[in-house]
Amino acid sequence: MACPCGKVDISSHEIDPRDTAIISVVFNSAGYLGDIGKAFAIESNDPLEPTVFVRFSLKVVNLIEAEPEIIYFGNMHIGSIASKSIRLRNIGKKPLMIRGISDSTQSVETYLEKEKLAPGEVMILTASVRGQKEGSRQGELVLETDNKTQPRVRIKFVINIIK
Numbered sequence: 469m470a471c472p473c474g475k476v477d478i479s480s481h482e483i484d485p486r487d488t489a490i491i492s493v494v495f496n497s498a499g500y501l502g503d504i505g506k507a508f509a510i511e512s513n514d515p516l517e518p519t520v521f522v523r524f525s526l527k528v529v530n531l532i533e534a535e536p537e538i539i540y541f542g543n544m545h546i547g548s549i550a551s552k553s554i555r556l557r558n559i560g561k562k563p564l565m566i567r568g569i570s571d572s573t574q575s576v577e578t579y580l581e582k583e584k585l586a587p588g589e590v591m592i593l594t595a596s597v598r599g600q601k602e603g604s605r606q607g608e609l610v611l612e613t614d615n616k617t618q619p620r621v622r623i624k625f626v627i628n629i630i631k
Contacts, residue, residue: 471506472496473495473497473500474493474494474495474496474506475493475494476491476492476493476494476508477492477494478490478491478492479491479492491510493508493524495526497526497528500528501528501529501530502527502528503525503526503527504526504527505523505524506523506524506525507521507522507523507524508521509521509522510522529559530559530618530621531559531560531564531617531621532556532557532558532559532564532585532611532613532621533556533557533559534554534555534556534593534621534623535554535555535557536554538623538626539552539554539595539609539624539625539626540552540625540626541597541626541627542628543628543629543630544597544599544627544629544630545599545629545630545631546599546600546601546602546629546631547598547599547600548598548599549596549597549598549599550596550597550599550627551594551595551596552594552595552596553592553593553594553595554592554595554623555590555591555592555593556585556592556593556611557589557590558585558586558587558588558589559587559588560587560615561587562587562615563584563585563586563587564585564613564614564615565583565585565613566580566583566585566611566612566613567583567613567614568611568612569593569610569611570609570610570612571607571608571609571610572607572608572609572610573605573607573627575597575598575600575607575627576595576596576597576607576609576625577595577596577597578593578595578609579593579594579596580592580593593609593623595609595625597627599627599629600629601629602629602630602631603628604626604627604628604629605626606624606625606626606627607624607625607627608623608624608625609622609623609625610622611623
């Protein structure tokens with residue numbers, strides 16, 4: 469694969485006629501969401517078909533559905549405080565514990581009404597920011613979960629501070 473999202477390995481680089489080898493593909497879904505299509509090439513000394521492309525597709529789903537998906541604090545003045553609430557829903561099949569929330573810009577305060585979400589259950593996450601420095605910036609809240617498959621869920625946010 470020609471991306472840092474995965475790797476392809478083969479059990480043997482020399483294969484006798486009518487013999488087999490095992491090709492293993494590892495895909496890292498971090499940063500992906502929704503329907504994904506990828507491909508890799510197999511090159512050989514076959515004179516009729518020296519390169520064969522193998523395509524695969526998958527669907528990457530978050531364990532937590534955020535609505536809205538991006539927190540937009542809107543235009544705010546220096547010194548003012550903006551708060552936004554979003555709905556978080558556990559779309560997994562098991563209860564989910566949110567162990568903590570970090571913020572890439574270290575400027576957003578968060579409040580969760582509870583830490584444990586049953587499958588299908590919804591809770592509210594409230595995020596607040598104080599306008600400190602003029603300008604626009606983006607960041608993400610990272611929800612640390614107890615799920616081994618998806619230990620972190622990322623929620624993007626946008627802050628625009630004006631005079």
